Amino acid sequence: MQPLKQTPRNTVRRVAERGSFDRQLAYDILDEALICHVAFVADDQPMAIPTAFARDDDQLIVHGSVASRMLKTMSTEMPVCITVTLLDGIVLARSVFESSMNYRSVVALGTAKLVTDPAAKLAALHQLTEHLAPGRWEDARQPSEKELGATSVLTLALEEATVKVRKGGPKDLEKDLERPIWAGVIPLDLAAGDPVTDPTGAGIEAVPGYAASYQRKQPAGRAVKG
Amino acid sequence: MQPLKQTPRNTVRRVAERGSFDRQLAYDILDEALICHVAFVADDQPMAIPTAFARDDDQLIVHGSVASRMLKTMSTEMPVCITVTLLDGIVLARSVFESSMNYRSVVALGTAKLVTDPAAKLAALHQLTEHLAPGRWEDARQPSEKELGATSVLTLALEEATVKVRKGGPKDLEKDLERPIWAGVIPLDLAAGDPVTDPTGAGIEAVPGYAASYQRKQPAGRAVKG
Secondary structure (H helix, E strand, O other), X not given: OOOOOOOHHHOOOXXXXXXXXXXXXXXXXXXXXXXXXXXXXXXXXXEEEEEEOEEXXXXXXXXXXXXXXXXXXXXXXXXEEEEEEEEEEEEEOOEOOOOEEEEEEEEEEEEOEEOOOHHHHHHHHHHHHHHHOOXXXXXXXXXXXXXXXXXXXXXXXXXXXXXXXXXXOOOOOHHHOOOOOOOEEEEEEEEEOOOEEOOOOOOOOOOOHHHHOOOOOEOOEOXXXX | OOOOOOOHHHOOOOOHHXXXXXXXXXXXXXXXXXXXXXXXXXXXXXXXXXXEOXXXXXXXXXXXXXXXXXXXXXXXXXXXXXXXXXXXXXXXXXXXOOOEEEEEEEEEEEEOEEOOOHHHHHHHHHHHHHHHOOOHHHHOXXXXXXXXXXXXXXXXXXXXXXXXXXXXXXXXXXXXXXXOOOOEEEEEEEEEOOOEEOOOOOOOOOOOHHHHOOOOOEOOEOOOOO
């Protein structure tokens, strides 16, 4: 597997040991996360907009309304940045200065491509749906031609990208270690609650497996296959 | 309380009912969240970088190393965007097209200001620390003059900002409601695990209240005051 592409502008300069160009590590982070933030420039104003995404091999996929400013801007092949962040904990060091967060992030730079071929669009929407809930695509009503036409799909190749990871306990200065101050980590994780069935319509009560046993951090994806 | 400032560029155009300029709602979202994504432009490349933040009245505060590219760029009074997103659930509609996410976000635009006055810097760091764990500032070793000098603090006034909220169940087309497809919401929330005490140093085992009973969504802040 090819490593990610290191360039002067994506080289981690500060706390360099947190940076990595390990492609598999990037994929693991991307496959665990549910949303990304897309940075783009509109009228000289940088914007960071949250949106759903999925990964298909070395491509990041985002989608939305054809009327979306974000997607219209991305379609013009302007440079963009897609950032995915998992927050893993609060690190309380003995000093305020060394206190920190545990996290894993991927920052991917490049130019997005508009997917125009209907079959490729459908495949991308399949990937987006299955990323959230493996099995849902077959259960749900799939997009009509009209819905497909109202949807823009864009891909960004994972080439120039950086992984950053901060993990473990506080790294206090030697001179602070003997202070009578509790130090440690408060672990954080995105947790799923019990599914809430929509009360309208046909009243299907049987919650499918991928919703009932929604669990993150499964090695093979986010949800237990239903 | 003044509403947030609506301008042509921050007006929510699509699904307009999700947009709001309610300042109190913005504050509630900001006070619950732990990280933001800062969008800025460096060498014509937009970047979105995750970082800790806090709110002090109508100011967003970010900080980091004086060597940080993000903070150095922000210090030049270039336009930036600070986005805070809380992911609240996965919405599984009967159709793939109407499937969505529940979320609350604040997108703030403007120009950041470098805080140079040492007392104001210290006050900002106090705010950042207390945002994560109310009570920690008094417990921890506070920044030395040297540490303060190595830290950049920037503020962004909450003026031109947009709140977006998607909540509730799926909004299927009428014609899809009677399909025999389960539909509903998988609620999501960032959950804290048991604090992990750092094994090095003086070996203080007594976990302070703000770490032991770390809970989000408290009306008066994130953690229960210790």
